[in-house]
Every structure is written in C-alpha cells, then in structure tokens.
Amino acid sequence: MELREKQGWPKALMGLAARLPWWLGLALAGLAYLGLHHLAQKPLGTAQAGPMGGFILSSLMYGLALAGQYLLPLFFGMGALLSAFRRNRAARLHAAAASRPDALDRMSWQEFEILVGEYFRRQGYGVTDNGGGGADGGVDVVLQSDDGSHLVQCKHWRSLRVGVQPVRELYGVMAAHGATGGFVVTSGEFTEDAHRFAGGLALTLINGATLLRGIRAQAGSGPSATEPAGLSTPDCPACGAEMVLRQARSGANAGKQFWGCSRFAQDRCRGTREVD
Known part of the structure; x- marks a missing residue:
C-alpha cells in the first residue's frame, strides 16, 4: 500500500535511511562507499579491448561508481542523522507526556503526530510517518504489524470534539487500501456520533486522557491506558517484565483483551497471559 507521492531517488534514499535505526543507516553508508569505491578503482579499458557497446557500458558504470562512492554514503549518512534526531525528539516528547498532565496542550500538531508514532512504536508496531497526511485522506501515520497495516489519523484539537466525519473518512481510506485496522487519536474528546460509528468496526478511537494513560504505562509511571480499575498487572x-493490557485486532479473539509483555517493542518478547 503506497500512501506517499513519488519522490526523487536522493530523497528516497534519505527517507529510507531515516526510517531505519541510525546505526543501520550508517552501516549502509559504509557498505555503499566500500562497494562503489572498489568499482571506481578498477582500470577502465580502451575501445580496442572489445566491442564498442561493452566499452560504453563499462564507461557508464565507471562514471556512476566514481560519483556514487561519495553521493550514496552522503545520502545514507544524512538519513541516519535524521533518524537519530527523530528518535531523540520522539523520546523527549514521550517523556514529557508521561510526566506532565498538560503536555498535549503544549505541543504543536507536528509534535503530537511524532508522539503518537512513538506511542505505537513502543507497542511493537513498525511506524512510518506519512508526512502530515496531505491528499491521503488525512492519514498521518502508517503502522505495520504481523496481521497487516493500520492507518492512523491524528487530531490535535484542544477545544473542539472530533466528530463523525473524520472517522468516516478514515474508514473509507482503510477500505480503499485494504488496511487491517485504523486509529483516530485526538488530544481532546470524541462526540457520541463518532463513538457510535466506530462501534463494531476495526476502528479504535483514542482520546487525550486515554493516550496519556497509555504513555504513562509505557514509561512505567501509571496504569495501562485500558486497564480497568482494580485489575492487578x-x-x-x-x-518477568511488567505486562500491559492489549486488545486483539484480528482472528478468532478479535476484540478480546489480553496481557502482553511490555518489552515486545524492545526485545520482541511475545509473552502473553489471559485476562482473568
């Protein structure tokens, strides 16, 4: 499923490295330099050494390797730096939301989207920033999991409640792209019409209070976002790590809550328990 517009190859390489862990981007930069530098050091043959077509092809490959040995590592390196900056920024926003009740109100809408992406990343999803949605039906973040893709729309509304229209639009985009599920996340609240429309669909509405509870649980400073009062963790x-309350999105147990390991995102631990 492609939700982004086409872009030039330099920007695509930087974007690829920016979505990877920073160390992996640097590793790609090093491998690109070593491989292309090796090709650029090979002597270029002459036209008399073989057919003209082979000589032209060799000259073209030599020129590409000569320039690429510097350009590709540059693009991968810039993407790695961007990745490190984004992850550091996301971690700081997550820490602020876990410790300050008014953190969401102090954020810009761009920071809110970064925070939402980090929230899902710590749940074990693969997260791709969709660059503010644009013409993609308001999709701000694309999530990948074992059961497919999930689309996320973020609404950083301080005063207005999110109505049914944005929820209905996201559901239409989900159907068009074959997404497994979707989330609408707001810093405020949802109207009753929005809740009624999402009921029974593969759509989860997360308001500001629920988001903050989930972030505090991830940071180890509060109960799970969906944990009922009095339910022990x-x-x-x-x-042996602490567990968090999650909800099955698909399969025979869809909609059913279960305990999942809080270290799933870091160590891919798949320990689970049934909710008593």
Missing part, C-alpha cells in the same frame, strides 16, 4: 511468564 501480572509479570511476563517469558521474561
């Missing part, structure tokens, strides 16, 4: 049977 168990330890993971696989690694």
Whole structure:
C-alpha cells in the first residue's frame, strides 16, 4: 500500500535511511562507499579491448561508481542523522507526556503526530510517518504489524470534539487500501456520533486522557491506558517484565483483551497471559 507521492531517488534514499535505526543507516553508508569505491578503482579499458557497446557500458558504470562512492554514503549518512534526531525528539516528547498532565496542550500538531508514532512504536508496531497526511485522506501515520497495516489519523484539537466525519473518512481510506485496522487519536474528546460509528468496526478511537494513560504505562509511571480499575498487572511468564493490557485486532479473539509483555517493542518478547 503506497500512501506517499513519488519522490526523487536522493530523497528516497534519505527517507529510507531515516526510517531505519541510525546505526543501520550508517552501516549502509559504509557498505555503499566500500562497494562503489572498489568499482571506481578498477582500470577502465580502451575501445580496442572489445566491442564498442561493452566499452560504453563499462564507461557508464565507471562514471556512476566514481560519483556514487561519495553521493550514496552522503545520502545514507544524512538519513541516519535524521533518524537519530527523530528518535531523540520522539523520546523527549514521550517523556514529557508521561510526566506532565498538560503536555498535549503544549505541543504543536507536528509534535503530537511524532508522539503518537512513538506511542505505537513502543507497542511493537513498525511506524512510518506519512508526512502530515496531505491528499491521503488525512492519514498521518502508517503502522505495520504481523496481521497487516493500520492507518492512523491524528487530531490535535484542544477545544473542539472530533466528530463523525473524520472517522468516516478514515474508514473509507482503510477500505480503499485494504488496511487491517485504523486509529483516530485526538488530544481532546470524541462526540457520541463518532463513538457510535466506530462501534463494531476495526476502528479504535483514542482520546487525550486515554493516550496519556497509555504513555504513562509505557514509561512505567501509571496504569495501562485500558486497564480497568482494580485489575492487578501480572509479570511476563517469558521474561518477568511488567505486562500491559492489549486488545486483539484480528482472528478468532478479535476484540478480546489480553496481557502482553511490555518489552515486545524492545526485545520482541511475545509473552502473553489471559485476562482473568
């Protein structure tokens, strides 16, 4: 599923490296330089050494390697720096939201989208920033998991409640792109019409209070975002870490809550327990 507009190859390479861990981007830069530098050091043959077509092709490959040995590592390196900057910024926003009740109100809409992406990343999703949605039906973040893709729309509205129209639009985009599920996340609240429309669909509405509870749970400073009052948090049977309450999105147990390991995002621990 392609939600982004086409872009030039330099920007595409930077974007690829920016979505990877920063160290992996630097590794790609090093490998690109070593490989292309090796090709650029090979002597270029003469026209008499073989057919003219082979000579032209060799000359073209030599020129590409000569320039690419510097350009590709540059683009990958810039993407790695951008990745490190984004992850650091996301971690700072997550820490601020976990410690300050008014953190969402102090954020810009761009920061809110970054925070929402980090929130889902710590749940184990692969996260791709969609660059503010644009013409993609308001999709701000694309999530990838074992059961498919999930689309996220962010609404940083301080005073107005999110109505049914944005929720209906996201559901239409989900159907058009074959997405498994979707989330609408707001710093405020939803109207009753929005809740009624999302009921029974593969759509989850997350208001500001729920988002903050989930972030505090991820930071280890509060209960789970969906944890009922009085429900004790168990330890993971696989690694012993604290567990968080999650909800199955598909399969025979769709909609059912279960305990999942809080270290799934970091260590890919798949320890689970049933909700008592």
